[in-house]
Amino acid sequence: MNGSENNNRAASHDFQTALGLLEERLRSLEDSEAIINGLLQGAAEFYGAARASVVEADWDLKIGLLTYEWCAEGVEHQKDMLQYLAVESFPRWCEFLSLNWPIVIPDMEAIKDTYP
Numbered sequence: 001m002n003g004s005e006n007n008n009r010a011a012s013h014d015f016q017t018a019l020g021l022l023e024e025r026l027r028s029l030e031d032s033e034a035i036i037n038g039l040l041q042g043a044a045e046f047y048g049a050a051r052a053s054v055v056e057a058d059w060d061l062k063i064g065l066l067t068y069e070w071c072a073e074g075v076e077h078q079k080d081m082l083q084y085l086a087v088e089s090f091p092r093w094c095e096f097l098s099l100n101w102p103i104v105i106p107d108m109e110a111i112k113d114t115y116p
Contacts, residue, residue: 040070047104050075057097062087064097
């Protein structure tokens with residue numbers, strides 16, 4: 001087994017563990033908004049993110065709607081500002097949303113020293 005396979009197995013194990021812990025934490029909830037916020041928080045924590053959102057795309061109207069948002073303490077919510085986004089203004093988002101892939105936006109402040 002090579003290093004890449006070991007990394008993939010470790011990542012898969014970490015992901016499965018995180019999902020199990022998240023499922024335990026949310027099992028007793030009945031409020032769908034609390035469940036969605038809990039899932040967003042779990043996703044953000046797993047990826048080390050300060051914010052996680054659900055963006056729903058209306059392909060007929062060519063807009064994206066940010067319908068749910070979880071933010072870490074001290075992070076300003078942007079849900080109200082990010083409504084009716086023209087999807088053609090975000091071609092990478094459009095591609096990823098059409099494939100049901102997550103969109104990961106790096107925290108530029110955290111990574112600024114890695115770019116010239």
